Amino acid sequence: MNDAPADPFGQISGNGASxxxxxxxxxxxxxxxxxxxxxxxDIQERSIPILLExxxxxxxxxxxxxxxxxxxxxxxxxxxxxxxxxPGAGFEAIYISPLRALINDQFGRMETLCEEVETPVxxxxxxxxxSVKERARKRPQGILLTTPESLEAILVRRGNEAKRLFAALSxxxxxxxxxxxxxxxxxxxxxxxxxxxxxxxxxxxRVGLSATLADMRTSAAFLRPLNPDGVEILESQxxxxxLKLQVRGYIQPRLKQRDANSDKCEVTESTADIEIxxxxxxxxxxxxxxxxxxxxxxxxxxxxxxxxxxETSGVPEEFFAHxxxxxxxxxxxxxxxxxxxxxxxSIIATTTLELGIDVGHIDAVSQIGPGHTVSGMRQxxxxxxRRAGQSSVMRVYTTEIAIDERIHLIDAMRPRxxxxxxxxxxxxxxxxxxxxxxxLHLSTLIQQIxxxxxxxxxxxxxxxxNRLIESRVFxxxxxxxxxxxxxxxxxxxxxxxxxxxxxxxxPGEEGERVINDRGFYAVFxxxxxxxxxxxxxxxLGTLPIDSPVMPEQLIIFAGRRWRVIELDNQxxxxxxxxxxxxVPPKFGGEGLPPxxxxxxxxxxxxxxxxxxxxxxxxxxxxxxxxxxxxxHLGLRHAGLHQHEDELxxxxxxxxxxxxxxxxxxxxxxxxxxxxxxxxxxxAKDGSKLIAALKTLAERPAPDAEVLARLVPDMKRAKYDAYxxxxxxxRCYASEHIDAxxxxxxxxxxxxxxxxxxxxIFET
DNA sequence: GACCTGCTGCGGATTG
Numbered sequence: 179m180n181d182a183p184a185d186p187f188g189q190i191s192g193n194g195a196s197x198x199x200x201x202x203x204x205x206x207x208x209x210x211x212x213x214x215x216x217x218x219x220d221i222q223e224r225s226i227p228i229l230l231e232x233x234x235x236x237x238x239x240x241x242x243x244x245x246x247x248x249x250x251x252x253x254x255x256x257x258x259x260x261x262x263x264x265p266g267a268g269f270e271a272i273y274i275s276p277l278r279a280l281i282n283d284q285f286g287r288m289e290t291l292c293e294e295v296e297t298p299v300x301x302x303x304x305x306x307x308x309s310v311k312e313r314a315r316k317r318p319q320g321i322l323l324t325t326p327e328s329l330e331a332i333l334v335r336r337g338n339e340a341k342r343l344f345a346a347l348s349x350x351x352x353x354x355x356x357x358x359x360x361x362x363x364x365x366x367x368x369x370x371x372x373x374x375x376x377x378x379x380x381x382x383x384r385v386g387l388s389a390t391l392a393d394m395r396t397s398a399a400f401l402r403p404l405n406p407d408g409v410e411i412l413e414s415q416x417x418x419x420x421l422k423l424q425v426r427g428y429i430q431p432r433l434k435q436r437d438a439n440s441d442k443c444e445v446t447e448s449t450a451d452i453e454i455x456x457x458x459x460x461x462x463x464x465x466x467x468x469x470x471x472x473x474x475x476x477x478x479x480x481x482x483x484x485x486x487x488x489e490t491s492g493v494p495e496e497f498f499a500h501x502x503x504x505x506x507x508x509x510x511x512x513x514x515x516x517x518x519x520x521x522x523x524s525i526i527a528t529t530t531l532e533l534g535i536d537v538g539h540i541d542a543v544s545q546i547g548p549g550h551t552v553s554g555m556r557q558x559x560x561x562x563x564r565r566a567g568q569s570s571v572m573r574v575y576t577t578e579i580a581i582d583e584r585i586h587l588i589d590a591m592r593p594r595x596x597x598x599x600x601x602x603x604x605x606x607x608x609x610x611x612x613x614x615x616x617x618l619h620l621s622t623l624i625q626q627i628x629x630x631x632x633x634x635x636x637x638x639x640x641x642x643x644n645r646l647i648e649s650r651v652f653x654x655x656x657x658x659x660x661x662x663x664x665x666x667x668x669x670x671x672x673x674x675x676x677x678x679x680x681x682x683x684x685p686g687e688e689g690e691r692v693i694n695d696r697g698f699y700a701v702f703x704x705x706x707x708x709x710x711x712x713x714x715x716x717x718l719g720t721l722p723i724d725s726p727v728m729p730e731q732l733i734i735f736a737g738r739r740w741r742v743i744e745l746d747n748q749x750x751x752x753x754x755x756x757x758x759x760x761v762p763p764k765f766g767g768e769g770l771p772p773x774x775x776x777x778x779x780x781x782x783x784x785x786x787x788x789x790x791x792x793x794x795x796x797x798x799x800x801x802x803x804x805x806x807x808x809x810h811l812g813l814r815h816a817g818l819h820q821h822e823d824e825l826x827x828x829x830x831x832x833x834x835x836x837x838x839x840x841x842x843x844x845x846x847x848x849x850x851x852x853x854x855x856x857x858x859x860x861a862k863d864g865s866k867l868i869a870a871l872k873t874l875a876e877r878p879a880p881d882a883e884v885l886a887r888l889v890p891d892m893k894r895a896k897y898d899a900y901x902x903x904x905x906x907x908r909c910y911a912s913e914h915i916d917a918x919x920x921x922x923x924x925x926x927x928x929x930x931x932x933x934x935x936x937x938i939f940e941t
Numbered sequence: 942g943a944c945c946t947g948c949t950g951c952g953g954a955t956t957g
Contacts, residue, residue: 276945276946276947277945277946277947278946278947303947303948304947304948304949308949308950325946325947325948326946326947327946327947327948328947328948330947330948331947331948331949334949335949335950357945357946361946363946363947472943472944473943473944474943474944501944501945502944502945502946528943528944528945529943529944529945530944530945530946532944532945533945533946549943550942550943550944554944694949695948696948696949696950697947697948698948698949699947699948699949700946700947700948701947702945702946702947704946769942770942771942772942833942
């Protein structure tokens with residue numbers, strides 16, 4: 179791989195099979211030779227003719243180290259070098275990345291190639307000096323590496339220059355495309371691509387790069403909404419490195435209650451954490467690895483432990499923390515430490531290092547807990563074993579609580595272990611979470627209407643319709659809803675827009691303020707944190723409010739179970755009281771379950787007798803216990819189980835359907851709580867529950883908007899506050915509540931009532 | 942659910 183061919187301009191591969199190489203510009207071929215490459219990668223071979231032709235959109239779906247960027251940019255710079263170009267006539271290609279750090283990495287890799295072909299390359303994001311942007315703006319040419327937010331800023335602040343900047347544009351490359359899809363940011367990006375093409379005055383070839391796309395049809399529709407069938411798809415045939423996978427189980431002994439009369443404090447450190455840290459230290463010290471710890475708190479905890487172990491062992495520190503609350507300097511220092519010197523070292527991170535920020539070669543990846551998505555898991559796995567002939571190594575650490583007479587049934591079902599197995603099964607089957615369909619994204623629609631008004635100094639209703647709805651950036655929105663949103667924005671209480679006598683939409687008083695806020699260019703919101711206060715006035719800490727919290731609901735906080743008394747939206751406070759007796763489920767009851775497919779796979783794991791090969795001894799024991807509990811509770815046939823003063827329902831559905839069920843029960847006066855795979859109801863409400871389920875099963879599906887109104891604070895996205903109750907409920911319902919399935923779920927639960935239960939509760 | 946992502950232009954002080 180590192181042997182340079184004798185003749186730099188001859189055939190690149192020994193057998194002379196590469197025809198794509200010959201198609202490239204002479205200077206691009208020289209660059210390849212200088213890199214010491216002896217052959218082009220599969221996807222590069224295939225992308226070159228397509229992109230050189232410059233007519234078709236393209237998705238390159240290939241593993242993390244498969245050379246996707248070069249697959250896009252070798253033909254692009256070749257084409258630019260061949261074409262006749264007027265200096266300063268406008269940028270010729272744009273590379274769009276979700277992260278500034280990725281732009282900085284790519285800039286370094288791209289510079290030598292672009293120098294060779296005499297094409298300027300510009301970085302443009304929030305950290306780039308305004309003098310550099312000024313120069314790029316005065317003489318736009320070559321390749322622009324930027325973020326959606328920076329593009330938004332360019333269009334909003336320099337709308338009248340857009341034509342000049344983009345008139346010569348031939349290509350738009352979107353890196354890590356999966357990171358945009360299914361998110362507000364993705365809608366904004368789609369709209370930006372459209373607005374840039376309109377400014378350019380001609381269609382521009384779109385190229386999407388990703389390693390974890392769920393489904394090529396939806397991905398093509400994301401890239402080119404008006405012509406998905408015209409998008410060429412390249413999926414890598416290679417790149418499946420040998421895989422070494424292990425799930426390691428750990429048992430957490432129950433901590434003894436602190437004795438109020440004793441002055442001896444119990445050790446509060448968890449043994450499972452210590453064992454995991456010790457194993458990480460023993461296996462990773464001296465290697466180069468990434469450890470995904472799941473939360474910022476865990477990152478800190480494990481970094482401290484691992485550094486402590488380095489100290490007591492008298493070895494140099496080689497473990498570094500990396501998460502969103504740490505300063506950029508701190509994070510970059512950790513990245514540099516690993517990248518620059520190829521010494522041993524590990525970074526403990528949240529999702530901050532999931533995307534391809536360059537930290538050099540990685541031997542192994544560790545993950546603590548199952549994580550939240552299968553595609554995230556795959557993305558993390560892809561960060562190791564990137565060298566030819568090496569395996570990808572991944573260890574997943576799962577913790578379950580020791581079984582004793584006080585264990586909660588949900589814990590006894592070993593949900594973490596089973597979820598991990600289910601997610602790995604799905605990953606091995608090459609499944610990824612599909613983007614959710616039907617979401618209205620009204621907050622982003624509002625932002626884009628304002629952005630278009632700002633860019634053009636005003637907008638007609640028809641122009642807005644053409645650019646946002648007819649363009650299929652917001653295909654879920656019909657004419658009536660579009661008009662409703664505009665009316666709302668114009669409402670005297672809102673004043674985001676006003677209308678000139680000729681009908682042109684202009685910014686209203688509030689609209690001016692919103693557009694001129696420097697945060698306007700980003701469509702996503704940094705979530706508000708709620709203070710959690712007990713009825714005795716104790717401040718427990720803060721809780722990020724991105725899940726619905728209702729009075730009467732149970733939440734787990736600071737290791738205890740609490741009942742919500744009251745929610746104060748003004749003061750951003752949640753008032754709680756200690757919940758009724760019984761031990762809280764330590765790991766199971768963390769709210770809504772994962773996606774439908776993951777829950778369905780979990781059920782199959784419980785029901786099956788198959789033993790995955792990737793389990794260590796304790797993980798295997800946990801799986802055995804999980805299946806024993808499952809059978810002991812009769813869950814193979816029953817969907818309900820009573821345990822002391824609690825009823826546990828098992829609908830076996832994912833988050834949106836389970837939230838619909840919980841809210842539908844609430845609408846019938848039954849307080850239900852999502853505790854992972856189970857829904858819990860107080861036993862005293864048993865007869866009410868059965869009656870409610872029967873009604874729900876018989877009647878047509880409840881209206882999702884009506885259910886949404888039971889959620890006290892439906893605001894999730896940045897400009898939701900402007901929507902008003904009605905639009906907000908529609909929007910929330912479209913994104914979070916799968917009401918259509920409620921009758922089927924209720925009927926299924928009724929049909930799975932354990933024998934005897936109906937008679938007990940039916941009186 | 943946990944976590945993550947982004948950002949202009951101008952006024953004023955400081956420095957060479």
